[in-house]
Amino acid sequence: MSKIGRFGNFGGQYVPETVMNAVSELQEAYEKYSKDPEFLAELHKLYADYAFRPSLLYYAEKMTKDLGGAKIYIKREDLNHTGSHKINNALGQVLLAKKMGKKRVIAETGAGQHGVATATVCAYFDMECEVYMGREDMERQALNVYRMELLGAKVTGVDSGTATLKDAINEAMRDWATNIATTFYCIGSVMGPHPYPTMVRDFQKIIGEEAKKQILEAEGKLPDCVVACVGGGSNAMGIFYDFIPDASVRLVGAEAAGKGADTEFHAATLTKGDLGIFHGMKSVFLQNDEGQIAPVYSISAGLDYPGIGPEHAYLHETGRADYVAITDEESVQAFEYLSKTEGIIPAIESAHAVAAALKIAPTMRKDQIMIINLSGRGDKDVQQIARYRGVNLNV
Amino acid sequence: MSNRIDEKFAQLKAENKKALITYIAAGDGGYDLTEKAVLAMEKNGADLIEIGVPFSDPIAEGPVIQAASLRSLRDYHTTLKGVFEMVKRIREKTDMPLLLMLYANTIFRSGTDAFFAKCAEIGIDGVIVPDLPFEEHDEFQEASEKNGVYNISLVTPASTGRIAKIAAQAQGFLYCVSSVGVTGMRDHFDTDFNAFFDEIKKSTKIPYCVGFGIRNGETAKKMGSYCDGVIVGSAIVNKVGEFGQEAVPEIVNLCHELKNGLNQA
Numbered sequence: 321m322s323k324i325g326r327f328g329n330f331g332g333q334y335v336p337e338t339v340m341n342a343v344s345e346l347q348e349a350y351e352k353y354s355k356d357p358e359f360l361a362e363l364h365k366l367y368a369d370y371a372f373r374p375s376l377l378y379y380a381e382k383m384t385k386d387l388g389g390a391k392i393y394i395k396r397e398d399l400n401h402t403g404s405h406k407i408n409n410a411l412g413q414v415l416l417a418k419k420m421g422k423k424r425v426i427a428e429t430g431a432g433q434h435g436v437a438t439a440t441v442c443a444y445f446d447m448e449c450e451v452y453m454g455r456e457d458m459e460r461q462a463l464n465v466y467r468m469e470l471l472g473a474k475v476t477g478v479d480s481g482t483a484t485l486k487d488a489i490n491e492a493m494r495d496w497a498t499n500i501a502t503t504f505y506c507i508g509s510v511m512g513p514h515p516y517p518t519m520v521r522d523f524q525k526i527i528g529e530e531a532k533k534q535i536l537e538a539e540g541k542l543p544d545c546v547v548a549c550v551g552g553g554s555n556a557m558g559i560f561y562d563f564i565p566d567a568s569v570r571l572v573g574a575e576a577a578g579k580g581a582d583t584e585f586h587a588a589t590l591t592k593g594d595l596g597i598f599h600g601m602k603s604v605f606l607q608n609d610e611g612q613i614a615p616v617y618s619i620s621a622g623l624d625y626p627g628i629g630p631e632h633a634y635l636h637e638t639g640r641a642d643y644v645a646i647t648d649e650e651s652v653q654a655f656e657y658l659s660k661t662e663g664i665i666p667a668i669e670s671a672h673a674v675a676a677a678l679k680i681a682p683t684m685r686k687d688q689i690m691i692i693n694l695s696g697r698g699d700k701d702v703q704q705i706a707r708y709r710g711v712n713l714n715v
Numbered sequence: 716m717s718n719r720i721d722e723k724f725a726q727l728k729a730e731n732k733k734a735l736i737t738y739i740a741a742g743d744g745g746y747d748l749t750e751k752a753v754l755a756m757e758k759n760g761a762d763l764i765e766i767g768v769p770f771s772d773p774i775a776e777g778p779v780i781q782a783a784s785l786r787s788l789r790d791y792h793t794t795l796k797g798v799f800e801m802v803k804r805i806r807e808k809t810d811m812p813l814l815l816m817l818y819a820n821t822i823f824r825s826g827t828d829a830f831f832a833k834c835a836e837i838g839i840d841g842v843i844v845p846d847l848p849f850e851e852h853d854e855f856q857e858a859s860e861k862n863g864v865y866n867i868s869l870v871t872p873a874s875t876g877r878i879a880k881i882a883a884q885a886q887g888f889l890y891c892v893s894s895v896g897v898t899g900m901r902d903h904f905d906t907d908f909n910a911f912f913d914e915i916k917k918s919t920k921i922p923y924c925v926g927f928g929i930r931n932g933e934t935a936k937k938m939g940s941y942c943d944g945v946i947v948g949s950a951i952v953n954k955v956g957e958f959g960q961e962a963v964p965e966i967v968n969l970c971h972e973l974k975n976g977l978n979q980a
Binding site: 324494497612 | 770772773774775777781785788795818819820821824825846847848849850854869871873875876895896
């Protein structure tokens with residue numbers, strides 16, 4: 321077995337030969353620029369001046385008192401430009417694309433957050449941008465489709481398969497295979513062939529680095545628990561990574577249990593999935609006995625993915641991180657809870673992390689500290705949550 | 716252990732002929748139609764046949780084979796077990812080289828050792844795994860070698876600087892992808908074929924055949940002139956899509972046209 325880009329047994333480069341040269345080219349470019357002080361300085365300047373970093377670490381006092389357990393802090397990635405952590409990765413990859421002399425950037429998107437972030441950075445850098453989005457997600461997230469178009473991107477609907485995130489990735493890979501010389505594929509999560517899982521994690525690890533510094537300033541000690549939602553897993557890897565060597569910090573990923581992990585309608589990959597090879601990586605996937613990738617379901621388009629990044633599969637296997645499954649109903653309750661308690665409307669994806677925190681925090685002592693990664697803001701989800709609650713907004 | 720693929724290419728070389736390799740999506744129209752089509756292709760000019768095992772997410776395929784995979788899975792509930800049973804029936808009626816084209820997860824999920832043992836048992840001579848590049852070739856190598864099943868390697872015009880190392884470990888024949896992109900019929904090719912095949916010729920001692928985009932006698936003649944054979948997939952699968960249960964005579968006509976084109980190459 322090759323040792324390229326492995327996290328234990330997970331990872332690798334399982335892509336068609338057609339794109340392998342581009343993957344190697346990217347790998348070489350990333351190895352070069354990730355060690356280049358000028359590139360890193362440019363990226364950090366963009367983080368600060370364009371993405372509005374560092375994001376706040378906010379003490380959620382009312383939530384802490386209400387739950388009566390751990391002291392809760394919220395890492396406010398929702399306050400970044402474009403409203404989620406996705407901008408961190410888009411800045412990194414599009415800057416790299418520019419350095420590599422690529423003229424065209426393609427991306428896949430589920431909820432639309434990664435598509436919006438990529439379209440934004442492409443507008444900033446004058447790059448041509450095309451975003452692949454499942455037809456079903458385009459309907460669920462019509463506002464983000466218009467937003468991407470406003471930013472100058474072309475949004476291409478994908479009708480194949482289940483017309484959701486995994487199919488958008490399939491179509492983006494086909495585009496990449498066809499336009500290999502001119503095009504940079506900006507993957508939105510810690511998934512795909514090496515170097516993507518490592519590279520995307522590196523562009524997101526700023527979240528955990530900031531959070532660690534901020535919590536040490538505020539409390540003079542490390543947190544006891546860090547909670548993040550997990551679809552492909554980029555915001556979770558971003559906040560987890562700097563805490564991995566700190567064995568006292570419990571890391572918890574919240575995946576989407578949809579209508580229940582024991583029903584047919586969920587996206588709880590680590591809870592219910594099996595080892596497989598798909599989308600360029602060996603990792604854990606929801607699939608049937610014959611290896612056909614399963615249709616998945618979640619109220620959250622951003623967590624609606626049948627796989628998970630290989631580094632999460634490794635953290636799960638080694639027991640370094642725990643993964644819990646949160647249902648639609650639990651996430652909607654958490655969405656409402658955080659809105660009413662703290663005046664912060666979370667993305668429905670991030671509400672899965674809040675829901676996990678609502679379960680764990682009361683079991684912790686008052687002198688213990690929890691950080692919730694609030695990966696995005698919930699404006700995009702308001703209409704869908706209203707519909708879920710049976711409220712007709714007539715919009 | 717001798718492999719039917721080597722024997723076939725040796726025979727073609729002795730006859731100074733080029734190979735016609737055809738592809739069909741298993742279970743598209745049902746197993747019986749696939750079986751009939753395979754046997755008809757053999758009688759009408761096909762030298763080797765690739766049987767595609769449908770996958771839910773065929774990322775290397777263009778629209779024609781994507782549609783066939785979907786029909787096969789959704790309308791005919793095709794399974795790997797069913798494909799193995801069909802191949803077993805086909806093998807009783809022919810001694811031609813048969814290959815499976817399938818995605819890595821289908822092999823991995825069924826248990827790599829068990830998969831290749833089953834291939835050997837029912838007479839599969841090789842596999843083509845489109846999402847297994849040189850870098851991950853080791854994934855199945857031990858099991859495929861132990862069972863005498865060839866794992867066919869692919870090179871593409873985007874394989875700059877990689878062709879020599881890929882060719883060095885290739886078995887059976889080298890699958891040369893005519894142009895970047897996904898499978899499917901093409902109106903034109905942008906590849907500099909002289910340069911591409913010059914590098915391949917320098918690098919390999921085994922036969923090399925070209926696929927992706929060959930759809931009629933004319934393209935078979937043109938592309939066949941560069942190498943030891945042509946691989947035709949979407950054009951055949953398209954006949955099943957268009958003519959359904961009546962596709963076999965259409966496929967036979969296409970095989971004649973392809974073979975005639977190839978004989979002039």
